[in-house]
Amino acid sequence: MSVQGVVKPVVRSAVFSMAHLPGMVLSGSKPRREIVVEGEDLQRQIVASLRTFADAVAYPPHQVMIGNLSPEALEAMERPWHSKPMENASPEGPGGRFIDEATLYAWLAAGDSARLLRFSETLPQTLEDALAAHGNGIKPQRIDSTGMAEAIARGAEPFYMGDTGPVAVMMPAHDLDESLTAPVLLENAVAKVTGAIALSDLLKKTNGLPVDHLLGCGEEAVGDRYQRGGGNLAKAMGEMIPGLACGGTDVKSFCAGAVHAMILGAGLIASGMHRRVVVVGGGSLPKLGMKFRGHLQAGYPILEDMVVGVAIDMVADDGVSPVLRLDRSAFHRLGQGSAAHQMAEALSAGPLYGNNQRLSDVDRYAVELHNPDITEPAGSGNVPHNNYQILAAIAAKNGEIERAQMPEFVSAHGLPGFSPTQGHIASAVPYLPHAIAGLTSGTMQRVQFVAKASLFLGRMTGAGDGASLLIERNPALTR
Amino acid sequence: MVDLKGKLVLCLGERDGVAAPALQACVESAGAEVIYTETQCFV
Numbered sequence: 001m002s003v004q005g006v007v008k009p010v011v012r013s014a015v016f017s018m019a020h021l022p023g024m025v026l027s028g029s030k031p032r033r034e035i036v037v038e039g040e041d042l043q044r045q046i047v048a049s050l051r052t053f054a055d056a057v058a059y060p061p062h063q064v065m066i067g068n069l070s071p072e073a074l075e076a077m078e079r080p081w082h083s084k085p086m087e088n089a090s091p092e093g094p095g096g097r098f099i100d101e102a103t104l105y106a107w108l109a110a111g112d113s114a115r116l117l118r119f120s121e122t123l124p125q126t127l128e129d130a131l132a133a134h135g136n137g138i139k140p141q142r143i144d145s146t147g148m149a150e151a152i153a154r155g156a157e158p159f160y161m162g163d164t165g166p167v168a169v170m171m172p173a174h175d176l177d178e179s180l181t182a183p184v185l186l187e188n189a190v191a192k193v194t195g196a197i198a199l200s201d202l203l204k205k206t207n208g209l210p211v212d213h214l215l216g217c218g219e220e221a222v223g224d225r226y227q228r229g230g231g232n233l234a235k236a237m238g239e240m241i242p243g244l245a246c247g248g249t250d251v252k253s254f255c256a257g258a259v260h261a262m263i264l265g266a267g268l269i270a271s272g273m274h275r276r277v278v279v280v281g282g283g284s285l286p287k288l289g290m291k292f293r294g295h296l297q298a299g300y301p302i303l304e305d306m307v308v309g310v311a312i313d314m315v316a317d318d319g320v321s322p323v324l325r326l327d328r329s330a331f332h333r334l335g336q337g338s339a340a341h342q343m344a345e346a347l348s349a350g351p352l353y354g355n356n357q358r359l360s361d362v363d364r365y366a367v368e369l370h371n372p373d374i375t376e377p378a379g380s381g382n383v384p385h386n387n388y389q390i391l392a393a394i395a396a397k398n399g400e401i402e403r404a405q406m407p408e409f410v411s412a413h414g415l416p417g418f419s420p421t422q423g424h425i426a427s428a429v430p431y432l433p434h435a436i437a438g439l440t441s442g443t444m445q446r447v448q449f450v451a452k453a454s455l456f457l458g459r460m461t462g463a464g465d466g467a468s469l470l471i472e473r474n475p476a477l478t479r
Numbered sequence: 480m481v482d483l484k485g486k487l488v489l490c491l492g493e494r495d496g497v498a499a500p501a502l503q504a505c506v507e508s509a510g511a512e513v514i515y516t517e518t519q520c521f522v
Contacts, residue, residue, distance in 0.1 A: 255522075291521070339501045368495060370522045380521045383495045421522045454494050454520035462500065462518075 009266035009314055010321035011471060013206055014432035016065055016096030016425075017197040017309040019104045019190075019283065020057075022050035023160035023167070025305055027186060028288030046292055047163065051082075051301045053100050058085035061371045061418035062306070067095030067433040075416040080373050082301060095433030099197060101161050102130035104307075105168065107193040110136035111240050116185060118143035118151065119168040124161055136240075143169070157182035177225045184221075191220040191282030192233055194309030196240040199280050202311035203241060209315060212274035214238050215265050216250035217257035217281040217310075219423050237280050246278075254453035255368070255427040257281065258310065259467040262429075262449070263331070265314050266324040266469075276315045283307030284422050291421070294378030303374045306420040310429060319476040322439040322447075328355055328470035338456075338464035344390045347450050347468035349398070359395045362413060362470070363444040366431035367391075368452060369419040387450075388414035427451040439473045446472045484510035492518040 025031060025046060035043045056062060060081045063069040068090060077084050091098035099107075102124070109117055109131055119131070119140040131140055143151065151169050152158055158166035170189065173180035195218065203211070216234030223230030235248035251261040258281055265277035285307055292302050314324065328351045336346040352359060367387040375383055391413070392406035401409050419426035428449040438444035453465035488511045492499030499516040507513060 255520075339498050340495065368522065375522060378521065380493070381496060383522060386495050423522065426522065452494065454518070456518050457520060462516075464494070464498070 006272050007270050008317035009269035009324045009326070010317050010474060011262070011312065011314050011324055011432065011436060012318065012321045013202060013313040013436065014095065014429065015198050015202040015205065015311050016430070017099055017194050017201065018062060018065060018096055019099040019194050019197075019307045019309070020051075020053050020305060021101055021104060021288065021307050022302075022305045023101050023162070024190070024285060024307070025050060025289045025302060027157060027159060027183060027285060028290060028304070029286040031289040031292055032183075045296060046289065046302060049296060049302045051305055053098070055082070055085065055301065056306065057091045057098050058087075058089040060084055060086055061373070062098075063089055063093070064418040065095060065308070065430055066093030066097060067437070068093035071415045071418060071431070071434060074418055080300065082303065082373065094437070096198070097201065099194075102127045103134055104190075104193065105159070105161070106130035106134035107197060108189055109140045110134060110138055111189065111193050111196065112138070114173060115141060116171045116173055117141065117168055118148065118156070118171060120145070120148060120166065123167055127161060127167060155182055157186045159186070174224070179221075179224050179228045187285040188220050188222050188233070190285045190307055191218050192236050193240070193282070194307050195233070195280045195282035195311070196237040196309070198309035198311040199237055199278065200241055202278065202313055206313050209276050211244060211246040211276050211278050213246055213265070213268060213277045214248040215261040215277060215279045216248065217261040217279055217424055218250070219254060219257065219284060220282065233282065234280055237282065253465050253467070254455060254457070255424045256451035256453035256465055256467050257424045258312070258427060258429045259449055259451035259469055260331070262312060262314065262324065263326065263329045263467060263469055266326055269314060269316055270326055276313070279310070279312040279314070281310045281424055283309050283425060287421055287423060291374060291378035291380070298377040300373075300377060303371070304421055306422070308420055308422045308425045310425055312429065312432060317474070320440060320474055322436055322471045323474055325470040325472055328352065330468045332464070332466040334463070340386070340390050341394070343452055343464065343466050344387070344394055347466050348391055348448060349394050351468060351470065353398070358400050359391060359398075360400050360409070360413070362446050362448045363438070364415060364431070364435070364447050365391060365413055366415065366428040366435065366447060366449045368427055369415065369417050369430045370421050370426050371417045371419060374421050375417075382417065384415060384417040385410070435471060439471065440477065444473065446470055486511045487514050488512065489514065490516040492516070494518060494520040495522075
């Protein structure tokens with residue numbers, strides 16, 4: 001048996017849930033910390049710079065996320081992209097859909113298994129309608145304005161809709177447990193429902209082959225004081241989908257979680273243990289408004305107002321979908337070094353050169369696909385471009401191209417960044433809907449997905465991590 | 480040009496730019512003493 005296993009795993013579909021949540025930006029880690037220091041003036045500045053739902057839908061990079069616009073078309077557009085809203089932009093596409101605040105809040109109510117949410121007695125009609133439509137028959141618990149103010153004073157976390165007061169609060173689940181404070185619970189609940197929405201949408205668009213297992217790939221930590229990151233949010237997401245009867249496990253490796261999970265899921269299929277594995281990930285609430293300072297300074301709207309979930313469908317070979325090449329996958333190993341060029345050698349060049357392929361043989365590389373409109377005003381640079389420069393340099397060093405051809409290599413094999421800065425969501429996988437289309441109905445032959453992880457942020461190691469996976473056109477399509 | 484010999488250096492790196500250990504290796508090779516390193520990630 002080869003390393004590829006007895007069954008060929010393929011990837012059929014990837015779906016993103018794009019929740020536009022300006023009413024939760026104040027719960028982002030950076031705004032929360034800065035407002036404590038600077039007070040209400042700063043809060044007013046942030047609120048005044050938030051986008052509308054229509055703005056978020058018309059934002060060209062978001063249209064790439066849901067598959068309505070190609071990365072190549074985005075690349076050709078002048079930046080900043082928020083100044084080039086797309087006319088007649090649809091909130092739905094082949095790669096996902098937008099979720100407005102009211103719908104997301106209703107999903108929060110439907111998923112509130114511990115009954116910790118309290119909604120205001122007077123809500124906008126759109127939210128009342130959403131609660132009736134998506135609240136899963138659960139009658140939300142209500143609270144009057146005095147009770148809400150008292151709850152917030154005792155640590156409840158408010159969230160908003162428009163410029164009125166809070167529409168609801170998440171209550172703390174314990175007086176003294178730091179793992180069950182209201183901000184932590186709201187973060188986890190938002191991750192749970194954004195992942196569950198993506199999973200629900202994925203299951204609606206794919207056939208009824210039973211799901212055997214869910215692999216969670218998020219960065220949240222679910223647990224109480226005795227098991228702060230106990231996890232298995234994958235099962236909590238799956239529980240929200242009627243009729244789903246599968247197992248679940250969380251895979252953790254910071255931003256590289258999704259690619260790690262894809263490799264492990266493909267391994268479960270290749271071994272014959274499972275026929276269908278879905279990778280699910282919820283979005284990151286703390287990253288809302290992470291770079292608001294840079295955006296305010298540049299006169300931009302607050303571009304970090306999106307929480308994004310993902311679901312990725314992997315099955316045994318169906319004769320059509322792109323093949324997950326486990327024999328050309330890689331996990332970053334201890335001792336390989338964490339500098340950018342060492343990562344690229346280990347994750348991109350290694351699996352290719354080790355199998356008599358060249359970097360130039362890959363049509364496109366999906367790397368850290370963070371939107372440069374978001375990162376550059378805050379001084380974080382153009383992250384994908386930096387990654388492609390390293391790949392081009394390795395190709396030049398190994399004699400595949402001349403040094404002068406590096407810009408051409410970047411243009412031919414790279415992509416513009418188009419993902420919201422949502423950590424594990426932005427790491428390679430946003431290109432999946434485009435890659436699956438290009439490798440089935442298009443002319444592409446192979447795409448490499450490369451994800452990196454900042455393990456050092458947790459202060460337990462100075463090391464980084466990463467994983468890569470090559471996805472190829474199904475050979476049955478060319479026979 | 481700064482002569483780093485004998486200087487105390489704080490190395491603040493960025494994951495997708497130049498990581499702190501790489502900065503540390505460079506400045507130590509030029510004779511500096513590194514007293515703090517940290518790599519950050521802002522995405």
